[in-house]
Amino acid sequence: MISFAEIDKANDGDYLKLLSAVSMLSGLFSESLVPFVNYRVAENIFCRSFKAENLSRSDTAFDAKINSLGIGLKTFTCSKDNSIEKVAEFNSLSRVLKEFKGKDLALKLGEFRNERIKLANRIYDIEKSLYHIVARKEKELLLYETDYDFIDLENIHSVKENKASLQFEDGLHFYSFNYSKSTLFRRFLIPSKAYRLPIEIIDDPYAVLLDLLHNKEIIPAVNRFAKGKNYVILPLYGRTKNEKFVFEKSGLNQWNAGGRKRDVGEMYIPIPIEIHKKYPNFFPNREMVFNLQLPTGEILNAKLCQENSKALMTNPNNALSDWLLRKVLQLKEGELATIEKLDKLGFDSVIISKMDNENFKVDIMKTNTYIEFCQDE
Template identity: 75%
Template sequence: MKSFAEIDIEKNGNYLKLLSAVSKLSGLFSESAIPFINYRVAENIFCRSFDAGNLSRSDTAFDANYNSIGVGLKTFVCSGNSSTEKIAEFNSLSRTLKDFKGKELALKLGEFRNDRINLANRVYDIENSLYHIVARKEKELLLYETDYNIIDVANIHSVKDNKASLQFEDGNNLYTFNYSKSTLFRKFIIPQNAFRLPIEIIEDPYSLLLELFEENKDLKSATDKLVKGENYVILPLYGIQKKEKFIFERSGLNQWNANGRKRNFGEIYIPIPSELHKKYPTFFPKRDEDFNLQIPTGEIFSAKVCQENSKALMTNPNKALSDWLLRKVLQLKEGELATIEKLDKLGFDSVIITKSDNQNFKIDIMKTNTYNEFNQDEE
């Protein structure tokens, strides 16, 4: 495919214009001649300009979904022709990884990294993938695309180990794993034919802002921001016992395994903590009232809050939720228990529910410990 710079130029779009405009305001944050662009700003500009789905909130392997192409967006300062950048964190797996060394560790990192890429492919129906890079140098931006390959585990070689890190290659890229941060890095090479966007940083951006808001007093305020308990909540896929996470063996994601009557393998629900109902009693519709629940691929399920104390989020048919969450996302076979170890390996343990109105909701996966952070903010 054509580069995103070429696509933007051909359609006379706003991508390069917005990157340039934000870069010109670098004086707000730095005195350097190197343009400053916050990575979240770069992601939002890309998604707005190319009408791409913004995946950054779920912290999945990709930052954007452009026509079923998973896009990893990177912006970094580069003084030479390469830069080593973070591509994945494995904090939730640090206890597992500490048992491996050398090539065995490289193989395990490749396995975990590939699992998370494949998870994102399944959740968002990704068919191909690439990295879009915005490299920042003095008075210019260099834009280019490069591969977003899974790690070729069978071809891992040139493994070098020291106290601080592990380095290895797979025939395509050079990777470095930082022990203390449980973080995987990759070396990105800037090609000679990268698109160059000249940047002149404004000397006094503050005066420009004052003029802008003085002349445009009627600028609209944002109305679609996420407000906790008002248009979004986080639900954990686990419970806590003796300060340890676990997935209920006979309820929740494993409701199909409950004692008593014979149950269908598709019988599951997402637990809704009682404290969430107490804090946000009007977020969900009343018990047993149907509403629409859209999954990341755009498919819409009929859902409802049910069971005693409205403790369960279920779909009708219930198999729709299990087919998506257990079979497609977690890739569990019928009769295979969901476990916290499985979630940790994939890097998520909760879901976000966003609300448009009382009849329309969306669901997406969220990275490990998101519910804990959501809950702590309230304390």
């Protein structure tokens, strides 16, 4: 299996150097001799060093992508030769999961977990996948790769349950599901041949920071991810006070509307009027064509349509449905998109990122992201 640590060492790259530098400053956060490396920092270092596409914001099964290789990035503390770590959250499916117990619950968790992996494979054109691990121990980091397996539904055994959790195995791995957090964990074994990166934590990291300020010209960071300027979140559903629903005759299901004859691929992404009111300069004017890049890299021609510019559509219109309805949601022609289908896959919104007035990107976002976007003022 590919070893990113060995690749970086052989090419005198930045990955091991940056991990070492961040780890040496652990005294800013803890008195422990176990290096402190925030998982987001580890993800950013990995993507910067290996020119990987950072997928962490979309919260799909993978954190990074290099060509057709999907990568899950894990950073955790370990004192033994293994650690049990989170691999999936099923908050949007908690009501469904409460209906199952024992092996039936294990099977349902396996089904949902596998569907999430397949979803990410479809969205990003992933052909192979693996986990890259940064395990933190006293005075060192252990770096290694391991498999990114589906759960083997036909081999689930050793099912045990108590008031707090369910445990099971599938012949490959041990899994644990926490009821209260609707979170699935997997045991990661640390191989004896893991790459060992020695770390000497600096005794006085504050002196290093002061020296940096005195001897370096500081270039202020630019906010490249400003809400309403560089991105907006759009819901794929409508909602009342108590529930969310996918419109049966508009939005994703516009093909199902009455009146004139409709194409089976006719659909649009709804744009709530609040988005236009709060961020009037984000989208181009109505009917102005712009580029919309899919997560696969494919670029579509898009524009805003209908009254109050409430619809994001592509030309041809079925180009958007080929991606979202057929490839991502895997709906057959004539099959309605539903909130239950979105919940099962773990997303109900999309993020539109703005490069400039003529170039935009779209990606999926996890369940309730639009609600959080509206509340985070």
